[in-house]
Amino acid sequence: MSQKVLLTAKEVQIILQRLACQLVENHSDFSNTVLIGIQPRGIFLLKRLEEILESEYDIKSLKTGQLDITFYRDDFRRSDKPLEANKTKIDFVVEDKRVVFIDDVLYTGRSIRAALTAIQSFGRPKEIELLSFIDRRFSRHLPIQPDYNGRQVDAINEEKVIVNWKENEGEDIVYLISK
Ligand SMILES: O=P(O)(O)OC[C@H]1O[C@H](OP(=O)(O)OP(=O)(O)O)[C@H](O)[C@@H]1O
Ligand SMILES: O=c1cc[nH]c(=O)[nH]1
Numbered sequence: 001m002s003q004k005v006l007l008t009a010k011e012v013q014i015i016l017q018r019l020a021c022q023l024v025e026n027h028s029d030f031s032n033t034v035l036i037g038i039q040p041r042g043i044f045l046l047k048r049l050e051e052i053l054e055s056e057y058d059i060k061s062l063k064t065g066q067l068d069i070t071f072y073r074d075d076f077r078r079s080d081k082p083l084e085a086n087k088t089k090i091d092f093v094v095e096d097k098r099v100v101f102i103d104d105v106l107y108t109g110r111s112i113r114a115a116l117t118a119i120q121s122f123g124r125p126k127e128i129e130l131l132s133f134i135d136r137r138f139s140r141h142l143p144i145q146p147d148y149n150g151r152q153v154d155a156i157n158e159e160k161v162i163v164n165w166k167e168n169e170g171e172d173i174v175y176l177i178s179k
Helices: 009-027 042-057 110-122
Strands: 002-007 033-038 063-067 098-106 127-136 148-153 159-164 173-178
Touching: 002 009, 002 148, 009 042, 009 098, 009 127, 009 148, 009 173, 033 042, 033 110, 042 063, 042 098, 042 127, 063 110, 098 110, 098 159, 110 127, 127 159
Parallel strands: 033 063, 033 098, 098 127, 127 148
Antiparallel strands: 002 173, 159 173
C-alpha cells in the first residue's frame, strides 16, 4: 500500500476559507439557510466552516444539523455485519429552507442520494445544495454534482481519498491511498 499527500494543512485551510467565502456569497446572512453535515465525516467539515463563518463573517445563530444516512443507503441490506447508525440531530424543520449538505468526499454519489431521501422526514426544503471538500470526478454512479467544491481529484477505483481533520486525527491532511 502506498500513500500520497494530496493536500497539506495549509492547503486545507486555504480551501476552507474559500468555501466559507463562497457560502457567504450565495447565502448572505444565512437567515433562511441551514447547513447539514452528513454523518459521520461531514460533521468535522461542517464544524470548521461554522467556525470561519462565525469568527470571520460574524454570522450569528447559524442553523446547523447532523444527518445520518445509514438506513437510507440503497445497499444497506447487503451488509454482512450489523449496521451501526450515527446520530441525526436536526432541531428545526427544513420546510422552505435553503439546505446545504456538507460532506468530505463525493464519489459515487450514493451517500448524497441517501441524504436526499433522509432529509424528507424534516420537511420540504426550498432547495438543496451540496458542498463537498473532495470531488472524485469520473466516478459517479448517479447524476449528482457539488455546488461548492474544495478540490477535484482524479483517482482510479482501487484508490481511496482520506480526509483527516485535526480535531479527530490530530492533523489536517488529505491522502490518496493506493492498494
Ligand atoms: O459518494 P459515495 O460513494 O457515497 O462516497 C462518499 C462517502 O464516502 C465516505 O463515507 P464512508 O467512509 O462512510 O463511506 P465509504 O465506506 O464508502 O468510504 C465519505 O465520508 C462520503 O460520505
Ligand atoms: O475515495 C473515497 C471514496 C469514498 N469515500 C471516501 O472517503 N473516499
